[in-house]
Amino acid sequence: MNEILSNVKPVRIVVLGVGRWGKHLVRNFWEHPDAQLVAVIDPHPERLTAIREQFSLDTDVVLATDWGSVRERTDIDAVVVATPAATHYSLIRDALQQGYHVLAEKPLTLDVAECIQLYHFAQQQQRQLMVDHTYLFHPAVEGGKAVMQSGRLGELRYGYAARTNLGPVRQDVDALWDLAIHDIAIFNTWLGLLPIEVQATGKVWLCREGEA
Structure with a gap:
């Protein structure tokens, strides 16, 4: 070998x-x-x-x-x-x-x-x-997947994710493409499923130079 x-x-x-x-x-x-x-x-x-x-x-x-x-x-x-x-x-x-x-x-x-x-x-x-999707290889995410598959949590009804840090600020993509995409990938992997319906709302928190 x-x-x-x-x-x-x-x-x-x-x-x-x-x-x-x-x-x-x-x-x-x-x-x-x-x-x-x-x-x-x-x-x-x-x-x-x-x-x-x-x-x-x-x-x-x-x-x-x-x-x-x-x-x-x-x-x-x-x-x-x-x-x-x-x-x-x-x-x-x-x-x-x-x-x-x-x-x-x-x-x-x-x-x-x-x-x-x-x-x-x-x-x-x-x-x-x-x-x-680098987070999928993080030990915490891998551990979460093992817990999900073990059935110890019982019947899953919802998932919740929150981000508390503002940044990094990118010029070519918004928060959905840059940040939320991580959480969606993690949930998909944990559940072994894909979303069947999506609803979203958004706000502009940062203004370009010259904008009010």
């Missing part, structure tokens, strides 16, 4: 986006023994410089400001998309088209039809497409 494992090649990965969350992905893949960080892409050169220094990346890890400069390399197995949500669809589809597996930060896209298209396209390409 050890001989078989020693012959397993690391997954060669490109990370797109090193903002608030992307830099953690770079760290994890850089330190993971079964991953090989091939390139890091971000339109902000200062972020790339900071990432190189923060994690002491080898000089053979390519740092670039444009996905197009590396997309046709032959030494890539998978692409991690941690860019603003509005850019996800085109980047994910292109990565799948190039034959790469894709791990995308949530939300997959901001349009249900686009999500379905990417799902079917990944099947056609025979490539893995995964959304990084």
